[in-house]
Amino acid sequence: MITVIALSLVGAAFVPWRAHxxxxxxxxxxxxxxxxxxxxxxxxxxxxxxxxxxxxxxxxxxxxxxxxxxxxxxxxxxxxxxxxxxxxxxxxxxxxxxxxxxxxxxxxxxxxxxxxxxxxxxxxxxxxxxxxxxxxxxxxxxxxxxxxxxxxxxxxxxxxxxxxxxxxxxxxxxxxxxxxxxxxxxxxxxxxxxxxxxxxxxxxxxxxxxxxPSHDQFLKLKALLARLRGGTPDDAKRFDIPRRGAMLEIGVSDPDVATLKQRFKIASAQGSEQVFDDALAAAIKNFQASKSLHADGIVGSATRAKLSGEDLASSPEKIAAVIANMEEWRWMPRSLGDTHVLVNIPSFSIVLTESNKPVFNERVVVGTPSTQTPIFSKDMTKIVLRPRWNLPNSIKATALRTGRSVERQGYVVMRNGRVIDSSRVNWGRAKLSEYTIYQPAGDDNALGLVKLLFPNKHSVYLHDTPSRSLFNARVRLFSHGCMRVRNPQQLAQLVFNIDRGNQTPNVGHLVDKGPMDNQFDLNKPIPVHVGYFTVWVADDGTPQFFEDYYGHQKRITLALADKWKDIDVTQEHVTPEALDTSSAKRIRIGGRRDEDGNSERRYRGYASRHGEEGRSRDEMGLTGSGSGYYSGGNTVGDMVRRALGF
Structure with a gap:
C-alpha cells in the first residue's frame, strides 16, 4: 500500500488521506x-x-x-x-x-x-x-x-x-x-x-x-445565511408580524393571529383562524422560552419584536457565526442515525430522536470552560441503574488532596480487584490509573440513580445528579466534563423502550428496589453526538444565537479567515499518572458533593470557585497520618461516618 498525502488545491491547508x-x-x-x-x-x-x-x-x-x-x-x-x-x-x-x-x-x-x-x-x-x-x-x-x-x-x-x-x-x-x-x-x-x-x-x-452535508440543520443554516445576506429563500419573511401592534392573548381576534398560526403550523376551525386559542398560547410559550423571554403565552412588545424578525437583523458577526456553524456540520457523521441522541453544549440541551422524530428534549449541565465537555460522537451501549461512581484521575487527585482519608469521604479504593487501605499507598509515586476509587451506589451518589454509557477516550457520559437545583440556572457550566441530565429516568426508559420493545425493564421500579450498579447492555447501540452549535434554526426558520462559552466558534472563524497565528489552541486537560502532592492543602467543603468532588455551593454563579482554608498538616492517605482530617460537617464522608455511628 502506498500512502499519498493529498493537499486541498491552490493554497489550502493540508488534507490527509490514504489512497491504495x-x-x-x-x-x-x-x-x-x-x-x-x-x-x-x-x-x-x-x-x-x-x-x-x-x-x-x-x-x-x-x-x-x-x-x-x-x-x-x-x-x-x-x-x-x-x-x-x-x-x-x-x-x-x-x-x-x-x-x-x-x-x-x-x-x-x-x-x-x-x-x-x-x-x-x-x-x-x-x-x-x-x-x-x-x-x-x-x-x-x-x-x-x-x-x-x-x-x-x-x-x-x-x-x-x-x-x-x-x-x-x-x-x-x-x-x-x-x-x-x-x-x-x-x-x-x-x-x-x-x-x-x-x-x-x-x-x-x-x-x-x-x-x-445534507443534515436538516445544515440546510436551515444555509437558508438563514441567504436571508442574513439579503435574500428571502422560500418566502421566509411571510410569517413575520409587524413590530408594533395589539397585545395578543387567549380570546383576542386579530389578523396577526392568523399569521402566527401559519408560522407555528396550528390548525383552526373554519372562521376561527384569527382567534388566539390555547394551542397558539402553548406555541408562544415555547417560543418565548427559546428566546429567554418570560413564557406567559402573551404576545406583548418584547415578544412582538422577536416575532417581527428582529433576530434576523443582519450583521457581520451573525453571518460569521452561521458560517462557522456550517463548518462544524461538515465534521459531523454524514448520517446522525434515524434514532440518536444530540447534546448541544451552548444551548445546554439534549434531544433523543426516534425514527427522525424528537421524543425527549431536556436540560443538561455541562463542563466549565476550564474542564470542558469534549465534542465527539460515539455509540451508547449500556445503561446503569443505581450506579457506583468511578472517579476519573482528575477527581481522584482532588479527593487525595483534601487532607481527609479517602475512605472517610465515602469512597472505596481498589487495586487488582481487591479493596485496599488508602493510607498504605504512597500516592506521590503511585500511578492513578492503576487504582480504582469509587463512591458506592446510593441516594447521595454523585451520579444520581442513572448513568448512560457511550465508551470514549474522554471518560465522559450522561448521568443523573443529586444537585438538581443547578438545572434552574440559565448558564449551566458546572461539571467536570460529564453531562448531567434533567429527568434521566425518563430518558433511560425511552431508550429501553426503543431498544427492547415489549421486553423493556421498568426503570422507576429498578431505581427504587433494584440491585446496586445494575447494568444493562443495549441490543442495538444508539449514536450519541455531542455538538457545539452556537446557532440553531427552528422549523419555522427562527434562529437562536447562543454564547460561545468555550471559544470554539471564534477559533473556527479565525481559521476560515486564514488567521491561524491568532488562534488560541487549547489542549484537553489530562491529569498526570503520578500525583504531585507538594502543594496539597486541607480544603473544607460543605454541602452535597457532585461528581467533580466539589461542594454544590461552588455552582451558584458562572465560573465561580470554592475557596481553600488553612494549610494541611499530614494528609490522611498521603503520609499515613490521620491528623490532617477536618470535618466539614456535611460532606459525604461525614454522612457515612454518622451512619456508622462514628
Missing part, C-alpha cells in the same frame, strides 16, 4: 508485467511522469499537451500530494480532456461551473473558485492546445477544491489546529474518487453538490 496503489491506474508496457528496466527504484510520481511523457509522444493536439503538462511536476498546477491521483486519472483517459475541447467548455463543464458559482451560498469563499483560463477569448474561433489544457486543469482543480472544502477540508484536523476538546476529523474523499464520480456522472452539478 491498486486504486490508481498506471499505464503498463505492452510487453511483460514487469516494470521497465531502471524504474524499480522510482517513486510512483516519477513512474507516472515517465509514463505520461511516453504517452505524450504518441498523441497530438490537446491530449499531447495535457500529458506533457502533467508529466512536468514544475509546470503542473497541482500540488505534489494531489498530482499522482490527477495524473493517473488522465493517464487512464489517454489524456483526453474531461471538461473542455478546442471549442470551449462542454455541457458538463457548464453545469459544474454554474454550481461552483454558488459556492458562497454554501458558506465557502467565492474567490476560491474564480475561473479565468476557461473565460479566455477565442479570436480565431477556438483555443490552441495550451489554452485548452489550461482551462481543463483549472476546472479540475476547482472541482477538487470544492469537494474537499464541502467535506471540511479547510480545517482538516480540528483537534490539533483548534482545540484538543474538538474530537472531530472530517472525512475527506480522495482526489481519485472525486474525479471518478464526476467523470461518470450524468448530472455532474448534482454530483458535485452532493459533497455538501
Amino acid at each position: 496503489a491498486e486504486d490508481l491506474p498506471v499505464a503498463t508496457p505492452e510487453t511483460s508485467g514487469q516494470p521497465p528496466a531502471g524504474t524499480q527504484n522510482e517513486t510512483p510520481n516519477a513512474q507516472i511522469g515517465n509514463a505520461l511523457e511516453t504517452l505524450s509522444a504518441t498523441l497530438s493536439g490537446a491530449p499531447a499537451a495535457l500529458c506533457a503538462k502533467l508529466a512536468d511536476k514544475n509546470a503542473s498546477p497541482f500540488e505534489a500530494q494531489d498530482r499522482a491521483a490527477v495524473a493517473a486519472f488522465y493517464q487512464a483517459r489517454q489524456c483526453s480532456p474531461l471538461w473542455v475541447d478546442e471549442q470551449g467548455p462542454t455541457r458538463a463543464a457548464t453545469l459544474v461551473m454554474a454550481e461552483l458559482a454558488h459556492a458562497q451560498d454554501w458558506g465557502l469563499k467565492a474567490s476560491d473558485f474564480d475561473l479565468s483560463a476557461v473565460k479566455q477569448p477565442m479570436p480565431l474561433g477556438s483555443w490552441n492546445p495550451d489554452e485548452t489544457v489550461a482551462a481543463e486543469l483549472e476546472i479540475t482543480a476547482a472541482v477538487l477544491r470544492y469537494a474537499h472544502q464541502a467535506e471540511g477540508g479547510r480545517i482538516p484536523e480540528p483537534t490539533k489546529q483548534l482545540s484538543g476538546y474538538l474530537d472531530r476529523t472530517p472525512v475527506i474523499t480522495d482526489a481519485a474518487t472525486v474525479l471518478a464520480r464526476m467523470a461518470g456522472a450524468a448530472k455532474p452539478d448534482e454530483t458535485l453538490r452532493a459533497f455538501q
